[in-house]
Amino acid sequence: MINILFLHAGAEMYGADKVMLDLIRRLDKTKYKPYVVLPTNGVLVDALKKENIDVSVLPYPIMRRKYFNFKGIAQYGAGLIKYSNQLVRFAKKHSIDVVHTNTAAVQEGSIVARKLHIPQLWSVHEIIVSPNVMFKFTSRTIAKNSAITITDSQAVKDHLLESGYFKDNTIKVIYNGVDANRFNPGNDSSYLRKEWNIPADAMVVGMMGRVNSWKGQKDFLKAANILLAKHPNMYAVLVGAAFAGEEWREKELADEIGKSPYKDRIINVGYRTDSEGIYKLYDIFVLPSTNPDPLPTVVLEAMATGKPVVGYRHGGVCEMVKEGYNGLLAEVRNPTDLAKKVDTLLSNEELRKTMGEHSRDRLLENFSIESYVKNYSDEYDRLTADK
Template identity: 25%
Template sequence: MKILHIISSGGMYGAEAVILNMSRTLNENSHSSILGVFSNSANPNLQLHEVATAQGIESHLISCAGQIDRTVPSSIRELVARANADVVHAHGYKADIYCYFALRGSSLPLVSTCHTWYDNDLTVSLYGAADRFILRNYGAVVAVSEDVRHRLLKAGVRKEKIHIVRNGIDLRPFDNAAPSLREISSPDNAPIVGLIGRLATEKGVDIFLRAAARVLADLPATKFVVIGEGPDREQLELLIDELQTRNNVFMLGRRDDMPSVYASLDIMVSASRHEGLPMAILEGMASGRPVIATAVGAVPDVIVDGHTGVLVPSENVEALAAKIVTLLNNAAQRENLGAAAKRLIEEEFSAERMTTDYLHIYEQAIAAKKQQASAHSISSAISQGKTK
């Protein structure tokens, strides 16, 4: 089967990791996964395209200028024909909208994955409203959590079209990775607490930084790292200066050695205000790290408080800081949480399991499209017979 993934990518984040994990697994199992990545000349965002190409995954750039580019649908149709795709799989509201207008009325099944649900930004909210209307016309819509499924139902997507597929990861890179950040903890082997994610409001990086300041009042040797890039970087840097934590907090940007980064952490934190099923949490758990996370989206489906991680309320600086201090003071608890987390990921969140689930959805979407075409042919034949 040939699957064409279409995405507007802002960097290497959760959806991109899902696509790469699925593509590698598909290609290793006699299928073909091809990427179409939107590229704006003013802000090309080529990271996904470059990483995919380096990993031997076929990837093509689709020129997309500005908020609306009327040439994109025809570019998608050309790529579909060139790839000889059996299924087109859209990721994100921009891909959903363009793929719909490119392929409506065609015999090709459309599948979309709703990786998360953001409605706090006006522009995103407007696109999201259009997206949710358009998704009603897709052959299948995948939600990464029960929370996202519920929101899709409220938006009017029919129940029988919605499938839940939990994100999966390639476990191999996380086995026995060597730590790469220990120079930060030298010379006293200070503990490192890290947050991995896009530097944007929904990720709660500001909450993490404020919690770090509280922790440092009790455990002043602790080091904190933030991995990722995004639109809020400048104001987050200002917040670090305001909190006077510059000597202990490090903004490390994007990293290409993530398994080694996770291996360096004593605790991983997710402070998100909104989430689907964060890949960073799954990767941290696969690395055997104890994770403290806000109880939002599908996070409680993965983290059982006190067993596979620790849950805290969203936007609660005091609660987050208190849990960090508790875990830093209890090495045995950190080890137990990390081991239980790793077992869970190995058993339930592999890339192989995720890819198998998607293949079933693709097969169903193809069969439904063929049935629809057959019914249309019969209806047309009957209509022609009546007119003779």
């Protein structure tokens, strides 16, 4: 039995949360014993308990912007030492063989692995554009303390290599996978049209993602206003909430929507748990991340549901969307071009249908959940081969 300690940056249910949950729930439990320690309570804790996974909550600090000041650095450092020592004791108690650290924002795994002389597998899901000092710091830490670094896209791997701290053979790309049975074209969305008062014949263009500084809600809204003016039978839908403590971003977005002359056809619902039905509701899925997004899980889920995708031409989206085949890519930070690309699909029902079918095909061929789990399992085996 290989005992694995999973450390993660939160307990919500966005991209990195979902893919970790999918991996853990599908590991061969006759061979691997997962122990999960999270820094906070939340829906991810509940989901893990439902799967009978050993999960604990320990408030270890996560590297966030709130610590980017003298007082914050001191608080973070003290918390890092305190809770890393508690994690070391936890790891000893459970005879942990591998530390699996999920996201660059979690630094505690390095201390646990170093003190106990066990390998650390570090999954990186971020492309840190700024501040550069944080990119350099996390890259150096990850390179120094990982037995293997796993990225979820070639875009993330290339970004890490730019730091100068990694050798090419120390980073491996493992594409995330999603459950193609859970997210499929046969899902029901009729209840959402009733709940949100969307006419049966209306077209729906939507996005889903964390409300933050770069997921692109403002660009989506600008593009939506252009499209809503041209298509009176179109509705725009935004799904997602902000980090705790950043609720002002949600208010700011709601205020912007309130200024739109088409606000009656813009639906902003915050965080939802019924993403299966939401993807089915959409005719076109849009993710206009203004910074390069590593490999957004929401795009994979939309693809699995058979939807064409429109995004900006950078980051991992370029590895998921084969332009002209299952979606279209717009100029980065150009809402007008984004609207143009979406309009191409709105105006051509046959093209939407064909690209949607291609999305499903491409997902099954390149981003299957089975390959995702097998690839990680192979790494656990390799790291503990001498056990």
